[in-house]
Amino acid sequence: MKTSLTKIWMYIGSFSLRHIKAFPMELYDLLQECQPFYRMLKRHSLTAIVSKLELDPVLPLEKNRKILVWVGGQLVPREDAKVSVFDSIVQGGDGVWEGLRIYNGKIFKLDEHLDRLFDSAKAMAFVNIPTRDEVKHAIFSTLIVNGMLDCVHVRMTLTRGKKVTSGMSPSLNLYGCTLIILAEWKPPVYNNSSGIRLVTASTRRNSPNCLDSKIHHNNLINNILAKVEGNLAGADDAIMLDVDGFVSETNATNIFLVKKGVIFTPHPDFCLPGITRRTVIDLARERGYTVVERRISITEFYTADEVWTTGTMGEITPVVEIDGRSIGESVAGPISTKLQGYYAELAENEGVSIPVNDCL
Numbered sequence: 001m002k003t004s005l006t007k008i009w010m011y012i013g014s015f016s017l018r019h020i021k022a023f024p025m026e027l028y029d030l031l032q033e034c035q036p037f038y039r040m041l042k043r044h045s046l047t048a049i050v051s052k053l054e055l056d057p058v059l060p061l062e063k064n065r066k067i068l069v070w071v072g073g074q075l076v077p078r079e080d081a082k083v084s085v086f087d088s089i090v091q092g093g094d095g096v097w098e099g100l101r102i103y104n105g106k107i108f109k110l111d112e113h114l115d116r117l118f119d120s121a122k123a124m125a126f127v128n129i130p131t132r133d134e135v136k137h138a139i140f141s142t143l144i145v146n147g148m149l150d151c152v153h154v155r156m157t158l159t160r161g162k163k164v165t166s167g168m169s170p171s172l173n174l175y176g177c178t179l180i181i182l183a184e185w186k187p188p189v190y191n192n193s194s195g196i197r198l199v200t201a202s203t204r205r206n207s208p209n210c211l212d213s214k215i216h217h218n219n220l221i222n223n224i225l226a227k228v229e230g231n232l233a234g235a236d237d238a239i240m241l242d243v244d245g246f247v248s249e250t251n252a253t254n255i256f257l258v259k260k261g262v263i264f265t266p267h268p269d270f271c272l273p274g275i276t277r278r279t280v281i282d283l284a285r286e287r288g289y290t291v292v293e294r295r296i297s298i299t300e301f302y303t304a305d306e307v308w309t310t311g312t313m314g315e316i317t318p319v320v321e322i323d324g325r326s327i328g329e330s331v332a333g334p335i336s337t338k339l340q341g342y343y344a345e346l347a348e349n350e351g352v353s354i355p356v357n358d359c360l
């Protein structure tokens with residue numbers, strides 16, 4: 001036993017190609033069993049050698065360093081929360097996802113998010129999808145073990161699952177879907193008081209001709225490219241146009257404008273039909289505002305009285321500048337401020353309660 005272990009450590013520890021040779025397969029199972037022990041040793045010995053900063057970058061919120069994450073049916077510590085290299089999400093971004101927010105012990109719009117998750121999975125022809133109850137159980141369990149009942153964001157991902165060998169075809173996916181529930185402490189991510197600055201990206205939002213934005217999939221490269229443009233321009237996010245040059249949304253949120261008291265937002269043809277977008281439209285109409293869904297040009301946004309973005313992660317965010325043009329008075333406008341209040345009240349009072357006492 002001692003000799004076998006020594007051989008394994010020697011093998012793992014040899015970095016120079018000169019020492020690499022075929023792994024003795026009779027030790028494979030032992031190697032696998034030793035992995036947790038090896039990781040522990042590595043963590044303890046290497047932190048002394050390699051700079052702490054390199055190993056552990058500063059997190060936006062330090063208390064997210066020790067969280068438990070649901071991956072493929074298990075709750076595991078953050079550092080062990082991994083998917084297989086055979087998983088479709090690694091091989092082709094072949095997954096669907098939802099962002100959820102937790103307010104005051106409740107999950108806001110849980111059923112709407114689950115509907116969209118299952119619709120996306122169906123559109124992508126996933127098979128062996130977990131049931132709605134199984135997904136809910138995973139979400140509740142993750143929130144309860146982490147003691148997360150407020151000010152929390154959940155990134156829920158459902159991949160097509162592991163493949164039996166690398167390749168594109170879903171016929172290689174014989175293990176069933178992989179469900180990931182990543183819950184983090186996270187206040188709204190934008191400055192919702194003083195607002196944000198946007199630029200227009202040259203990267204276009206997907207057309208339904210290519211990839212329908214009604215599927216909430218993980219193939220986010222075009223949005224990421226737009227975000228890169230935003231970052232390079234020093235903006236908070238980037239507006240994406242559709243193939244005909246009309247505004248679709250930002251790289252991460254839906255977008256609204258106000259002109260002479262009327263609220264406008266693009267049709268959800270090239271943008272995600274956002275759940276916050278729907279909620280804001282309903283809230284505004286209930287309060288007597290006219291909301292028009294139509295194609296909108298970027299010029300109309302430049303000359304709007306107010307602009308804001310919507311999304312689960314950031315809620316309702318005033319936009320004070322687009323491509324160097326001031327929007328309104330360059331401060332949060334009166335209608336967006338009112339809507340923020342209505343939204344906060346709804347989120348505080350509505351939602352599916354987390355069954356703290358009877359889930360596990």
Ligand SMILES: Cc1ncc(COP(=O)(O)O)c(C=O)c1O
Nearest residue numbers: 252253254272274275276311312
């Ligand atoms: C591209 C994009 N637009 C808009 C949204 C906002 O959608 P929701 O309000 O459902 O969170 C998201 C959120 O995932 C998104 O990724």
